[in-house]
Amino acid sequence: MRLLLTGLNGTLAPRVAEAATAAGWTVRSWDRRAVPPEDPAVVQAWLRAERPDAIAHLATGDEAWAGLLAHHAAAAGLPLVFTSTAMVFDAEPDGPHRPGDVRTARDDYGRRKIRCEDAVLAAHPQASVLRIGWQIDPERSGNNMLMQLDDWQARDGEVAASTAWRPACSFMTDTAAAIVGLLARPSPGVVHLDSNAAEGHTFAAVVHALRRRFDRRHWRVREHVGYVHDQRLIDGLAVPPLSARLPL
Template structure:
């Protein structure tokens, strides 16, 4: 019998990439929020009872980092309570669960990449809601797999890369924060890792995934300008100026350095690391060829 995989949050950038990479030997059911709201336990029980999926890949999340400061209750409802309801429904049907979390569960004060067992200390509402979601998932479904990631972008949806391309087409210069460090992650790379996890049902607990290398938002923006120009997505390369985060205040505090340690993931998922700039180049070519729809 063909295994069934349910993708929740299928309308987002990760959900769309998961669908593009879906293995042909699986039955994949993709539901966006309109079709399945993970904050509704009764709906979850009904859908899982009807589909009886072997796996759920949970890409449903509240991801508006700054807005979460004023909407923490909503962020908690989706990222914590909803994730817990989904985990409980999966546990009741014997369904494997892969849940996506974030590097924002850390405060960024470490001087080295965060291992999966590093102590979390979120700085803002978004990070708190995702950390509570991790705890709710593992409490309801101890064999679940949680994959933390960060700085995700894709040709789909709204993200830093597409915002930069728009601003660079409109302006002669722009300023970008240079003292916040992390690793950009193409959503397709993350999707590849999640599908690899489905092939390894014994994996459980917390793993980290992003592309290889590190950079600041400024470095990332400079790369977007250079690669966007080379790909023909920009007619000219604007000036990109580095500024400290103190000159660009936002409602939510960001970790100063949220680089994740992915060694265990690269080994256990048997996926060779690819540098973020190589992945950025591939995503921009994908955007050029297919647009953002």
């Protein structure tokens, strides 16, 4: 079984590739230099030649690319997982957020993800649009909570952690396993994935737990209430809770 996986130069996709390979998939990556997403004719010809059995679209891109992949997957009867984000929801109105809630993003990133969600489901109603939160991993660079906190400490001399924010977040290995599971057992429509959904730990509690778990004794954690949001993504997939990975 051949899995087309976009985003392998990013943060989460390499973990998905590991999980997919372990599950028996042959993973094929997308080289944007050889196959520019902006050229539909080249994309369609390449997809026909590759003949994937499933597609997982994790790369950063616009709604045209997402829609093109969804259209191909629908025409070929393939499962498709597109990763979206908790950022489609603003803090007002507050969460926790359900799959059918009105998307209220005000920033460019969240709004772009909304457009991508719509493009995917318009072209392929049986696709899975998987909303995820901030990802955690001890090694991966990029948009990884642990590495971002390291950067905050280096940049600001402290890690500012709100006690009034309940973030959507999960360990990358759990998210990767869930994506591979969705490819094998598709769940059409919007799907939520959040290891903090049931327990509802605050960001400050998560930061302190990461500090202990990964020996970040040099972090100077400053608690505050400057950001208020219950960002949790509820009514979603069953995944290990944060407490299974962290000493919370």
